[in-house]
Amino acid sequence: DQQVKQNSPSLSVQEGRISILNCDYTNSMFDYFLWYKKYPAEGPTFLISISSIKDKNEDGRFTVFLNKSAKHLSLHIVPSQPGDSAVYFCAASAYNNNDMRFGAGTRLTVKP
Amino acid sequence: ETGVTQSPTHLIKTRGQQVTLRCSSQSGHNTVSWYQQALGQGPQFIFQYYREEENGRGNFPPRFSGLQFPNYSSELNVNALELDDSALYLCASSPKQGSGANVLTFGAGSRLTVL
Numbered sequence: 001d002q003q004v005k006q007n008s009p010s011l012s013v014q015e016g017r018i019s020i021l022n023c024d025y026t027n028s029m030f031d032y033f034l035w036y037k038k039y040p041a042e043g044p045t046f047l048i049s050i051s052s053i054k055d056k057n058e059d060g061r062f063t064v065f066l067n068k069s070a071k072h073l074s075l076h077i078v079p080s081q082p083g084d085s086a087v088y089f090c091a092a093s094a095y096n097n098n099d100m101r102f103g104a105g106t107r108l109t110v111k112p
Numbered sequence: 113e114t115g116v117t118q119s120p121t122h123l124i125k126t127r128g129q130q131v132t133l134r135c136s137s138q139s140g141h142n143t144v145s146w147y148q149q150a151l152g153q154g155p156q157f158i159f160q161y162y163r164e165e166e167n168g169r170g171n172f173p174p175r176f177s178g179l180q181f182p183n184y185s186s187e188l189n190v191n192a193l194e195l196d197d198s199a200l201y202l203c204a205s206s207p208k209q210g211s212g213a214n215v216l217t218f219g220a221g222s223r224l225t226v227l
Binding site: 004006032034041043044045046049089091093098099100101102103104105 | 116143145147152153154155156157160162167168170202204214215216217218219220221
């Protein structure tokens with residue numbers, strides 16, 4: 001059962017524009033959400049997170065929005081840079097984090 | 113601060129063989145989780161170890177087993193390998209409690225190919 005879904009396998013944007021990556025989840029017990037970035041031949045690296053008590057968290061160029069009623073979150077990158085080109089994974093967990101669920105990932109390409 | 117290191121980085125096995133993958137957790141982390149990432153998919157939770165005991169398990173058969181050692185390093189063992197076991201195996205560590213408990217630090221992975 002895929003409890004975390006990223007329906008867009010790929011996204012291409014122009015440098016300087018906004019990148020919006022989307023994620024949907026089905027399990028209402030999830031209360032912590034994360035985005036990870038993965039470059040080839042490297043493990044996923046933590047990017048930004050949000051808990052269910054918030055609807056927005058910002059860190060520099062990266063902002064995550066959470067819509068609990070829609071069970072939807074999104075990652076906004078603005079302005080996008082070529083170095084942002086990577087696979088982005090959405091992840092979610094309940095209070096006990098020993099079963100963090102990941103989406104299938106979205107490959108972002110930022111063109112110069 | 114050292115990160116998560118995994119070995120080997122690549123290996124090839126044949127069906128029915130057994131494999132052991134190793135992981136050293138990040139300094140200060142006492143919890144280790146293992147994930148399987150098949151091609152085109154996101155990481156899937158195999159199990160987690162804390163205080164040398166299994167602390168949660170995903171939907172994987174018993175031929176997937178693990179160990180955690182007193183220094184918090186860990187091993188993943190897979191017996192009776194099947195073709196579908198071909199994947200990238202990711203190890204991740206985290207502190208059990210505190211503000212960082214929900215953030216996993218991943219290693220680069222061990223890519224297993226089963227022929």
